[in-house]
Amino acid sequence: MVRNMEASLHFYTEKLGFTKTIDWTPRGKIEWCWLEREGVSLMLQEPRSMEKFDKIGPVGNGVSICYQCHDALALYQEFREKGVEINEPFVGNNMWVVAFTDPDGYKLDFESPTNVPEETTYGTWIMQQTV
Secondary structure, eight states: OOSOHHHHHHIIIIITOOEEEEEEOTTSSOOEEEEEETTEEEEEEOOSOHHHHHHTOOSSTTOEEEEEOSOHHHHHHHHHHTTOOOOOOEEETTEEEEEEEOTTOOEEEEEEEOOSOTTOBHHHHHHHHHO
16 A cells, blocks of 8 residues: 555656556546566555545555565665665675665565675675775
8 A cells, every 4th residue: 555656656667667567547547556577566556545544554664575686786776876765785694685665664675695794784895895
């Protein structure tokens, strides 16, 4: 569930590179859609009544969506170039973790396998590569 379909669509398509493949517009406005990127599918839905939506509180609190990908660091660079505010990547569970939130507060993690030591930060790793 998203609070503002237009804002969420902009974020996921323009900043994260997803493509809208299906939408549902029963009242001339997108209320539901299907997005895809490199084999990953995601659905967004805006509630018909914001009054009901507001009663459930912040929708993204406590929710993490983890995407396993081939190169999280390449996505980190791509997303930053498009203006996404991202925490510094780090290694956790043998994965590079690129983490940030979407407009509704959902935590998004893009992760890819690595043999870099646990808890290494991107900045530290880059410095080690240039030495």
